[in-house]
Amino acid sequence: MLTGQQYKDSLKDGRKVYFEGRLIEDFATEPGLAVPMERAAEGYDKYFSAEPDARNPVITAPRSAEELRDKIPELLEMDLLLNVTYQSIMTLIVAASRIEAAAPQFIPRIHAYIEQALRDDIRITECITDAKGNRAKAPAAQDDPDAYVRVVERREDGVVIRGAKMHISAAALGHDLMIMPTKTMKPGEEDYAIACAVPVNAPGVHITNTTYHPTDRDERDFPVSSRISVPDSMCIFDDVFVPNERIFLDGQVEHAAVFAHSLGLWERLGGTAFMVEQADELVGLASLIAEANGTHKISHIREKIDEMIIHATLLRAGLEAALMHAHSTSEGYFYPDDMYTNVTKYQGATQFNTMVRHLHDIAGGAVLTAPSMSDFDNDTLKPFLEKYMATGSGVGGEYRTKLFHAIRDTTADAYGGWHQVTNIQSGGGLFAQRLVTRRHYDIDRARRLGLRAAGLPAS
Template identity: 30%
Template sequence: MMNGKEYKESLKKLKPIIYYDGEKIEDVVEHPMTKPHVNSAAMTYELAFDPLYENLMTATSHLTGKKVNRFTHIHQSKEDLVNKVKMMRMIAQKTGTCFQRCVGLDAIGATFITTYNMDKAKGTNYHQKFLKWLEYIQENDFMVAGAMTDVKGDRSLKPSKQADPDLFTHIVEKREDGIVIKGAKAHMTGMANSHEMLILPTTNLLPGDEDYAVACAIPIDAEGVFHVFGRQTNSDRRLHGDIDTGNAEYAIVGGETLTVLDNVFVPWDRVFMCGEVEFAQDYVTRFAAYHRQNYGGCKVGNADVLIGATSLIAKYNGTSKASHIKDKLIEMTHLAETMYACSLACSYEGVKMEAGSYYVNTLLANEVKLNCTRNMYEISRLAHEIAGGFIATLPHENDLKSEVTGPYIRKYFAGDAKYPTEDRIKIARLLENMSGGTALAESMHGAGSPQAMRIMIGRESNMEQKEKLAADLVNIDISKY
């Protein structure tokens, strides 16, 4: 396993092409736009060496019997699923943001199951190839970006019906030694500071879309790959100091890229799906359920920080003893713990798959994420209400540091005299950044938009059984309908 420092050193050996603001990022570890995201991901490495968190952060590889970082592990029990959630809450409490490495973990978990199922049904050999690649990932403790989401163009059209065939990633050539793929993946969390990406289809596919049924692994600096790094709410504040960014060390959200795959060659031993349209839906469902499980871990860890910030602001403001403030903090805690409870539930209700790994309860995993799309907004709304308007009107941190205006800002932005004004401003900036813009959009759309969850809940809700329960109680035989 690598520690945080070794992880950062390993990134310096890669040569990805990453653009930001019209220029190339030469060093992701040091560039101001990527540095805090690297620091956050580095926590997934560093904490694996902390004896306090060994149980959460590491596991025993079922492939090699060696100790591996949990972010490269195939879940072998319900306890593994539960530990994943607890691990994510713990890291999120320490970083106050996304640490990015779960998307790859979930793509690995889904690929493990789907390659097994494809091989069983079709006599292909994807599973063994995937296991060989996974062993390489585990041995090197690499970070893998989970690359599912295509750019999708006209959302009402299937991939092969789009005006531009590249709006979904697809195979453009099959060669003796491998395939060539083209397209782009959007919103790629942690891609800029990963080692590899694991590509999988973004939607269910129908016959005629075979070229779009592709899963494969590619180094992030493979020939033909380039990335355009996203601009987040307030990210330019990093260029002017630390306080106004809210969380200078670890940033807000994950640091996403548009990743362009411009005729990228992938050797056959790294291809894990090639044309099997009938398995795309199951693949996407598995990935989505594993990924939706996480939101009651990481987002709750972030909510813990946000609730703490809100409680501190109430103290700074002199309102902490008011009953409506206390009640709103209780409500925020209730909303957060409800998400956590759902994540634990979908893990404890996990099942062993034929492939040998453990998989979460799909219905409950979708409940986690649907709750998150609402609860994080409500938690943020309450945080704003308690904090007051100054979170929207605070001056620039350079004005705080200025000899001319600084004393006035300290004087007139003071709250309860017990506390330094600068502490009040720092926490206000943390609260402001954690509760708006990019952070909220991630809670809404990360791991899928709410409607995607509602579709899954509809599919998994077993309405016939519910109808029968009602009918049985009043002696109606609905089997006759």
């Protein structure tokens, strides 16, 4: 296993990582990369063991519904890089079980790669969404054939790929990029049915980064995003060679969607678990700021908080249902139920804006206009700010201001905007969740009930 320092040293491997147009050779010099790097290093130190055959204890496949349930608190405690590594490993395990009968030649490679990844204690990020070009056109019909990652050359010892993957969280901070088809492929699109693992520092890989990390601002005004920011990346593959042992699918269009569906399951489970935690956090902030404002006993304020509580409870019930109805792979590994996971993720995403609106309505305009925490450092300003930001009854001005900054940071600033989008898009958009739900819902039973209610014979 690696220590945190060994992890940080491992990133100095010649990778081509860019931020705001600049090639970054030392992540420690760039706060938007340094902060998440340090958090990932803390994760390494947290689970480090000096035993020769030690493995990260949280990257284990659950063998029962109970073990799967026990994973949820671990998922919430993990840094994001470890979380996506866990998702990547679980994706490969589930995908292998689903293609084993029809494409057995890839199974030994997948198992060997998982073993190597665990042994070397590397971090893996998932690369699924392509540039896509014209969304109305299929991959093979694009004006630019590289709009979807594809194989441009097949050799005896591997393949060469070209294209780009979008929206890859923490790609610059990991060791391997796990590439998979973004959707179902059809006959004639064999070159796009490629799943493989590519080292971040492989020749031809270029990674651009964006971040919501606050720059040149008092970090006390950003109590959440200053601690847990993560860069999102475009990963460019400019004729990158992939050896055979790192290829998990190549040309089998009938299995192209298996990896994406398997990933979506684990990504949505993690997203759903976070949504449950986030919903409770919003309730907590609403309760605290209402009390600080002196409005916590007003009926319409209480009603809004009640609605937020009901929303949070429904999400938790959906998560519990997904875990309760877990399924097993042929190898005995358990994964959450597709339908309940997707329904809960959909509900959380579609109702998030409503819950945030309630919170903003309860809190008031100072969510945006509260003084900076650095203003409290000014000896002239501090007594005025304490006086006018306070509300009496033991609610100090600085205390109330910190609540406003927490609300703004998580719901109304860069990090809040990031959440607005990722709550919808992570794990696939809303349409994908509706599609999976419809596929698994027992519509025939519902129709029989409808016929019975109408006094009509079952067909």
